[in-house]
Amino acid sequence: MEKKKKWWKIPVGILGVFLLFVIAYFLYLVLSYSRIEDHQALTPAGEPASGNLDADGEYTIVTQNCGFGAYTPEFTFFMDGGTQSWAKDKETVVYDINGLADAAASYDPDFVLFQEIDTGSTRSYHVDEHVLMSEKFPGYAEVFAVNFHSAFLMYPFTQPHGTCNSGILTFSRAAITSAERRSLEISTSFSKFLDLDRCYSVSRIPVSDGKELVLYNIHSSAYGGSDAIRTSQMTQLFTDMKAEYENGNYCVCGGDFNHDFTGNSGEVLGFGGDEYGWAQPFPVELIPEGIHQCLAYDDPELIPTCRNCDVPAGPDCAVFVVDGFIVSDNVSVTELHNIDAGFAYSDHNAVMMKFRLAGE
Numbered sequence: 176m177e178k179k180k181k182w183w184k185i186p187v188g189i190l191g192v193f194l195l196f197v198i199a200y201f202l203y204l205v206l207s208y209s210r211i212e213d214h215q216a217l218t219p220a221g222e223p224a225s226g227n228l229d230a231d232g233e234y235t236i237v238t239q240n241c242g243f244g245a246y247t248p249e250f251t252f253f254m255d256g257g258t259q260s261w262a263k264d265k266e267t268v269v270y271d272i273n274g275l276a277d278a279a280a281s282y283d284p285d286f287v288l289f290q291e292i293d294t295g296s297t298r299s300y301h302v303d304e305h306v307l308m309s310e311k312f313p314g315y316a317e318v319f320a321v322n323f324h325s326a327f328l329m330y331p332f333t334q335p336h337g338t339c340n341s342g343i344l345t346f347s348r349a350a351i352t353s354a355e356r357r358s359l360e361i362s363t364s365f366s367k368f369l370d371l372d373r374c375y376s377v378s379r380i381p382v383s384d385g386k387e388l389v390l391y392n393i394h395s396s397a398y399g400g401s402d403a404i405r406t407s408q409m410t411q412l413f414t415d416m417k418a419e420y421e422n423g424n425y426c427v428c429g430g431d432f433n434h435d436f437t438g439n440s441g442e443v444l445g446f447g448g449d450e451y452g453w454a455q456p457f458p459v460e461l462i463p464e465g466i467h468q469c470l471a472y473d474d475p476e477l478i479p480t481c482r483n484c485d486v487p488a489g490p491d492c493a494v495f496v497v498d499g500f501i502v503s504d505n506v507s508v509t510e511l512h513n514i515d516a517g518f519a520y521s522d523h524n525a526v527m528m529k530f531r532l533a534g535e
Contacts, residue, residue, distance in 0.1 A: 210358060210361075211324075211358060211374070213357060216353075216354075217319070217356055219318050220319075221315050221317040222314065223315060224315070224348045225349050227383045228383065228532070229383050230383045233529055233531050234530055235283065235284045236500070236528050237526070237527050238289075238431075238499070239279055239290070239523065240290040240431040240522075241275050241289055241290065241291050241304065242271075243262070243268075243293045243296065243299045244262055244269070245262035245263070245298065246484070246523075247267060247519075248517070248519065250522070251485060251487060252485075257484050257486070259334070260335070261336075268299045268302045269307065271521065273311070274519065280312065284346075285348045286345070286347050287344075288343070288346075289392075290322070290430055291341055292304045292319070294319075294321075296339045297327070297335070298337060298339065314348065316346070317345060318351055318378050321340065321372075322343050322374050324339060325338060326338065343376055343393075345390060351378045352379050352380070352381055353378075356375075357375050357411070357415070358373075359373040359407075359408045359412075360404055361373050361396060375391050375392060375393035375430070376392045377391055378391075386424050386425060387419075388424070388425045389427075390428075391415075391416065391427070391429070392430050393429070393430035395408050395430075395433050406461065409458050413463050416503060417466055425503060425505055425532050427500065427506055429499070430498065434454065434456065434457040435457060435496065435497065436480075436495075436496045437457070440477060440479065441454055444477060444479055444494050451483055466502070469499060471511060473512055474512055477496065479513070480499070480523055480525075481522060481523050482494050482522050483495075484522050488518045498526050499526050502530065506533060507532075510528065511529075512527045512528075513525075513526050514526065514527055
């Protein structure tokens with residue numbers, strides 16, 4: 176009889192252990208969280224092929240979100256409504272990163288802007304993608320900025336996302352004299368543990384006319400950005416670019432803006448509506464005088480640069496334009512293409528642009 180009275184102690188004990196684990200994990204998550212400082216100085220590396228840019232030259236730039244090397248066409252991501260949290264395996268990560276690097280290099284670019292480059296993440300099997308990329312671009316200066324890092328995330332429970340360290344990587348054939356990381360405003364609610372830190376990097380490249388090309392590489396918020404945060408992030412970027420332009424410098428910004436870059440690409444491509452709330456129209460009303468988006472594509476039809484990863488790539492997959500370039504008015508765009516790569520190595524397609532420094 177006595178033994179029967181004590182049966183309840185087993186489930187209560189299990190529940191107690193579980194609650195202690197939950198509390199300990201929550202404390203670990205909160206106490207280990209930290210934002211990267213603003214105005215963090217970045218050290219340019221590599222051996223560039225040239226010093227100053229020629230003020231009369233034409234230059235080619237490519238931007239590409241690499242999707243941490245996971246996004247083969249069949250990959251779906253849990254935060255988009257899909258099922259997967261990690262890349263299929265280490266070999267897939269290496270294959271995708273090498274494919275993206277080779278594709279960008281095929282345009283013989285003077286500058287390359289990569290986003291979502293993992294250097295030690297559970298989701299990408301701790302492959303150092305920065306090293307893989309650097310091997311593909313000898314003769315370039317480079318700047319790497321950590322965009323976000325996180326403690327071990329237990330979600331999703333079937334395949335915990337784990338630890339994450341991911342950044343943005345800039346390559347330049349001309350010398351980069353200095354660079355810095357600018358922290359963007361992010362959510363202060365619990366969603367900050369999922370959307371994590373956000374930033375853009377600023378690289379300064381001297382020009383033969385005594386001015387500088389100021390090169391911005393950005394990866395703004397996707398999942399945790401409210402309208403107020405989106406506004407704050409873009410306002411900060413535009414304020415910085417306008418100040419540089421008014422100082423006589425040339426500004427080129429490229430990257431993943433996590434907005435519908437054309438304002439209506441979802442509708443044009445057949446996927447309008449409110450179902451994909453993260454793809455909000457780009458806030459053109461915030462763009463100051465002297466700065467403009469590059470939207471004059473040299474393609475007969477609009478080509479998407481991003482797919483929603485709730486389903487594999489294909490006709491049923493929603494697609495948008497979220498990647499692109501913004502320049503100051505003293506930069507003249509001579510060619511602009513969204514590259515239709517079929518999302519072979521990433522959930523993003525590259526954007527390639529040619530430009531000249533137009534002067535005043």
